Amino acid sequence: MxxxxxxxxxxxxxxxxxxxxxxxxxxxxxxxxxxxxxxxxxxxxxxxxxxxxxxxxxxxxxxxxxxxxxxxxxxxxxxxxxxxxxxxxxxxxxxxxxxxxxxxxxxxxxxxxxxxxxxxxxxxxxxxxxxxxxxxxxxxxxxxxxxTYLHVPLDHSATARTHDPLDVITGVYTLPGADSYQVEVDLLWHNIRAVCGLPGFASLAGSLDMVPDTPRQMAAAALALYAQTMDFSALHAVTGLHWLRTIAPHLDDPMPLYPVLWAIIASLIPKIGFPTLPTAEALEVMRQTPAPDWPAIFAAACASDDEHDISLTFSAYQEQQIWGDPLYQVVAARRVGLIT
Known part of the structure; x- marks a missing residue:
C-alpha cells in the first residue's frame, strides 16, 4: 500500500x-x-x-x-x-x-x-x-x-442451539415460505425484510450461540458462498463481515452484532437461489487458481465504474490480511475480470 x-x-x-x-x-x-x-x-x-x-x-x-x-x-x-x-x-x-x-x-x-x-x-x-x-x-x-433503521428479529429462546453459523444458513433452505415469497428485484433490504418476517425465522436466526471462533467461521462461510456463486447478494456477505470486523474494536462487546449480520446474510439465501454450498475439495481447487498480485487487482478495480468491484476488492484484500485465505485474492481478481 x-x-x-x-x-x-x-x-x-x-x-x-x-x-x-x-x-x-x-x-x-x-x-x-x-x-x-x-x-x-x-x-x-x-x-x-x-x-x-x-x-x-x-x-x-x-x-x-x-x-x-x-x-x-x-x-x-x-x-x-x-x-x-x-x-x-x-x-x-x-x-x-x-x-x-x-x-x-x-x-x-x-x-x-x-x-x-x-x-x-x-x-x-x-x-x-x-x-x-x-x-x-x-x-x-x-x-x-x-x-434507515430496519429491525432484525432474533429469538434467543429457541431450544435448539448451535455453534455453527452454517446451521442458520442451511436452516433457511427448509424454512416454511422461504421458497415462495415474492423476490424483490432491486432492493436487497426488501428481501431482507420479507424473509426476516417469515414465521420461524427469528427462532432460526436466534439459535446461534457465539464463541470466540465464530467470526472466523462466518468469514470462511461467506467467502465460500461468494466463491461458489459470485452472486451480488453473496458479495455483501463478504463485505459486510469486513465492515463489522473493522468496527468491532470500537465496541465494548461486538459479539452481539454478529448474529444480527448473520441473520441478514441468511435472509438473502432465497434471493441467491438456494445455492449448493461448495465442498472443502471444491474450495481448495478454487483456492489454487492463479491470480494476479493485489496491485494489479487494485488498478483494475479503481479503473472500474462499478462500485461493487471497488468495494469487494478492498474488503477482500483487508480480509485476506486477517484470515490468510488466498481465495479472497481469487474472487477479487475474478470480480474485476482479470481471471475467469
Missing part, C-alpha cells in the same frame, strides 16, 4: 449528498471514494468516478432539516428517512463531542438490531469512517443507520 493522499474535493462534496438515491438505493460514493484512496487511486480518478456516479445514479443532495434533535428526542426519528438531515446533524455533533470511538460505543449497541436498514450500508459507511479516520463520517454513519 502506498502513502495515502489527502481527501480531495470530491470526497468533501460526497459527504453532503443524501444517504440514498431513487428508489431507496444506497449511495456508495463516500465509502467507495475512501476505498479508492486506500488502494492508491489518484484524486483525478476519484473525482472522475464521483462525477460519473452522481450523474448516472441521480444522487440528490441531502434534503433540508426538519428540526433539531437531541439526546432525548433522536429515538423518535428512528427509521424516518425524512429526518436524515436532523439525525445526521445530531450524530455528527455527538461524534465531534465524544470522539468517533466514544460515539460508536455509546450509540451503536442500542441500534444494533436495526442493521438491516439500507441493506447494511450504514455499517459500510461506519467502517470506512473508521478506516479513513474521519470523525464526521462516523456521525454520518450513525445518522444513516438511525434514519
Amino acid at each position: 502506498t502513502a495515502l493522499l489527502p481527501h480531495g474535493p470530491a470526497f468533501i462534496r460526497a459527504q453532503r449528498d443524501s444517504f440514498e438515491f431513487p428508489y431507496l438505493l444506497a449511495n456508495h460514493a463516500p465509502m467507495v471514494l475512501e476505498a479508492m484512496r486506500q488502494m492508491g487511486a489518484s484524486n483525478a480518478r476519484i473525482a472522475d468516478w464521483y462525477a460519473a456516479y452522481v450523474a448516472s445514479k441521480n444522487v440528490p443532495p441531502q434534503a433540508p432539516p426538519q428540526g433539531t434533535l437531541n439526546a432525548d428526542t433522536w429515538r423518535g426519528a428512528l427509521g424516518d428517512r425524512a429526518r436524515e438531515a436532523d439525525l445526521r446533524d445530531f450524530f455528527t455533533a455527538e461524534a465531534a463531542r465524544l470522539g468517533p470511538d466514544g460515539a460508536i460505543r455509546l450509540y451503536l449497541p442500542e441500534m444494533a438490531q436495526g442493521m438491516a436498514g439500507s441493506a447494511i450500508h450504514p455499517l459500510m459507511r461506519m467502517a470506512y469512517g473508521v478506516i479513513g479516520g474521519n470523525t464526521a463520517e462516523i456521525g454520518h454513519a450513525l445518522g444513516y443507520w438511525a434514519a
Whole structure:
C-alpha cells in the first residue's frame, strides 16, 4: 500500500449528498471514494468516478432539516428517512463531542438490531469512517443507520442451539415460505425484510450461540458462498463481515452484532437461489487458481465504474490480511475480470 493522499474535493462534496438515491438505493460514493484512496487511486480518478456516479445514479443532495434533535428526542426519528438531515446533524455533533470511538460505543449497541436498514450500508459507511479516520463520517454513519433503521428479529429462546453459523444458513433452505415469497428485484433490504418476517425465522436466526471462533467461521462461510456463486447478494456477505470486523474494536462487546449480520446474510439465501454450498475439495481447487498480485487487482478495480468491484476488492484484500485465505485474492481478481 502506498502513502495515502489527502481527501480531495470530491470526497468533501460526497459527504453532503443524501444517504440514498431513487428508489431507496444506497449511495456508495463516500465509502467507495475512501476505498479508492486506500488502494492508491489518484484524486483525478476519484473525482472522475464521483462525477460519473452522481450523474448516472441521480444522487440528490441531502434534503433540508426538519428540526433539531437531541439526546432525548433522536429515538423518535428512528427509521424516518425524512429526518436524515436532523439525525445526521445530531450524530455528527455527538461524534465531534465524544470522539468517533466514544460515539460508536455509546450509540451503536442500542441500534444494533436495526442493521438491516439500507441493506447494511450504514455499517459500510461506519467502517470506512473508521478506516479513513474521519470523525464526521462516523456521525454520518450513525445518522444513516438511525434514519434507515430496519429491525432484525432474533429469538434467543429457541431450544435448539448451535455453534455453527452454517446451521442458520442451511436452516433457511427448509424454512416454511422461504421458497415462495415474492423476490424483490432491486432492493436487497426488501428481501431482507420479507424473509426476516417469515414465521420461524427469528427462532432460526436466534439459535446461534457465539464463541470466540465464530467470526472466523462466518468469514470462511461467506467467502465460500461468494466463491461458489459470485452472486451480488453473496458479495455483501463478504463485505459486510469486513465492515463489522473493522468496527468491532470500537465496541465494548461486538459479539452481539454478529448474529444480527448473520441473520441478514441468511435472509438473502432465497434471493441467491438456494445455492449448493461448495465442498472443502471444491474450495481448495478454487483456492489454487492463479491470480494476479493485489496491485494489479487494485488498478483494475479503481479503473472500474462499478462500485461493487471497488468495494469487494478492498474488503477482500483487508480480509485476506486477517484470515490468510488466498481465495479472497481469487474472487477479487475474478470480480474485476482479470481471471475467469
